[in-house]
Amino acid sequence: MKFPHINRRTHLYLGLFLTPWVLMYGVSSIPFAHNDYFEERDKALGVPLWTKTFDGPFDLGPVTESGSLKQLGEPVVRQFKLEDSSYGVYRQGPNQINIYVHTFWKSTQFKYFIDEKRLTAEDRRFRWEHFLTGMHARGGFEDGRFFHTLWAVLIDAVCLAFLAWIASGIYMWWSLPGLRKWGWVAVLAGIGSFSIFLYRL
Amino acid sequence: MYAVSTFVMNHRRLFHGPPPEPPPQYEVERELVYPGEMPEGATPQQVALQLLATLDLDGAHAVARPFTAERVVVNRQDAISPRRITYTAADKKVRVEKMIFSGAGFFERMHRRRGYQHNYVLDDLWAISVDVTIVALILLALSGIWMWWELRVTRRLGALALGAGIGLFCLLAAVL
Numbered sequence: 001m002k003f004p005h006i007n008r009r010t011h012l013y014l015g016l017f018l019t020p021w022v023l024m025y026g027v028s029s030i031p032f033a034h035n036d037y038f039e040e041r042d043k044a045l046g047v048p049l050w051t052k053t054f055d056g057p058f059d060l061g062p063v064t065e066s067g068s069l070k071q072l073g074e075p076v077v078r079q080f081k082l083e084d085s086s087y088g089v090y091r092q093g094p095n096q097i098n099i100y101v102h103t104f105w106k107s108t109q110f111k112y113f114i115d116e117k118r119l120t121a122e123d124r125r126f127r128w129e130h131f132l133t134g135m136h137a138r139g140g141f142e143d144g145r146f147f148h149t150l151w152a153v154l155i156d157a158v159c160l161a162f163l164a165w166i167a168s169g170i171y172m173w174w175s176l177p178g179l180r181k182w183g184w185v186a187v188l189a190g191i192g193s194f195s196i197f198l199y200r201l
Numbered sequence: 202m203y204a205v206s207t208f209v210m211n212h213r214r215l216f217h218g219p220p221p222e223p224p225p226q227y228e229v230e231r232e233l234v235y236p237g238e239m240p241e242g243a244t245p246q247q248v249a250l251q252l253l254a255t256l257d258l259d260g261a262h263a264v265a266r267p268f269t270a271e272r273v274v275v276n277r278q279d280a281i282s283p284r285r286i287t288y289t290a291a292d293k294k295v296r297v298e299k300m301i302f303s304g305a306g307f308f309e310r311m312h313r314r315r316g317y318q319h320n321y322v323l324d325d326l327w328a329i330s331v332d333v334t335i336v337a338l339i340l341l342a343l344s345g346i347w348m349w350w351e352l353r354v355t356r357r358l359g360a361l362a363l364g365a366g367i368g369l370f371c372l373l374a375a376v377l
């Protein structure tokens with residue numbers, strides 16, 4: 001097998017394997033790029049986005065300025081049986097901690113009021129654009145659990161595949177002398193416009 | 202750009218260090234006393250526009266909260282060197298700070314820049330280029346499938362690769 005053959009086959013099979021991710025990143029970029037349109041459309045429905053499912057006493061113990069916020073969220077996600085989901089903990093103000101629990105299908109927001117030792121839980125209504133943007137934004141190796149890490153590894157694979165498609169695409173274009181002239185026009189127009197954006201944007 | 206920036210964001214700890222991430226660092230570029238007059242009762246947004254025009258920095262920007270007439274902070278977007286401009290009404294002082302360049306920050310900014318919300322032609326052109334990229338991405342995937350189907354010799358292995366990809370994607374979509 002010669003290099004051009006290996007190059008074409010790698011380009012093809014890598015592309016086929018990663019097709020769902022490429023399509024997902026493409027389609028999910030639409031609600032990111034046109035966020036105002038989707039928000040207006042949803043607002044027109046007149047249906048609340050969040051539904052309160054819990055409001056009651058809850059004691060997280062002493063909350064210090066320097067302590068790990070992530071650890072503070074643990075008893076809450078455990079209590080609500082959401083420990084399989086990924087979550088983030090944020091200090092909303094001196095007296096409030098917010099915990100966001102997210103899966104591709106469901107999002108729950110907890111608000112812990114430190115002074116009152118009170119917790120509220122709200123579920124977010126399912127929206128397809130949230131499903132897509134949630135997938136798009138998911139990444140990182142911080143969680144450490146198997147499927148979360150596998151998703152992050154696949155994101156790396158998609159990144160490396162894009163670089164490989166660019167390199168192998170350029171190689172295949174160069175192997176077709178009949179397309180060189182128009183190829184140059186396309187490549188230079190792309191590099192030129194991107195450079196202008198870099199300089200002026 | 203999107204491939205490299207996604208890699209950077211997927212390895213946040215490697216490029217930014219352990220959480221919490223420090224805020225971006227700025228260095229003072231210039232300080233001056235505003236030479237003109239702000240209109241009576243100008244909103245922070247109007248002050249920001251006048252400031253940017255005077256400083257020859259007109260372009261995509263956002264006024265930082267809280268909005269007060271006494272102190273207006275404008276974050277001027279820029280691919281390479283974003284700036285923070287602080288105007289204090291009492292003494293008419295203007296401080297222009299430039300963000301210290303970081304490769305990871307640059308890629309993240311480029312990745313996240315999108316939308317038609319700014320009143321500047323160049324930003325609209327960038328938003329159009331993002332839309333073109335989206336359409337191209339979807340077309341590349343679909344045309345790739347069509348081209349594979351046209352090559353009889355690769356059908357079996359190709360189906361295996363596509364099936365494995367779809368299967369793994371569905372599994373992860375179900376469990377994550």
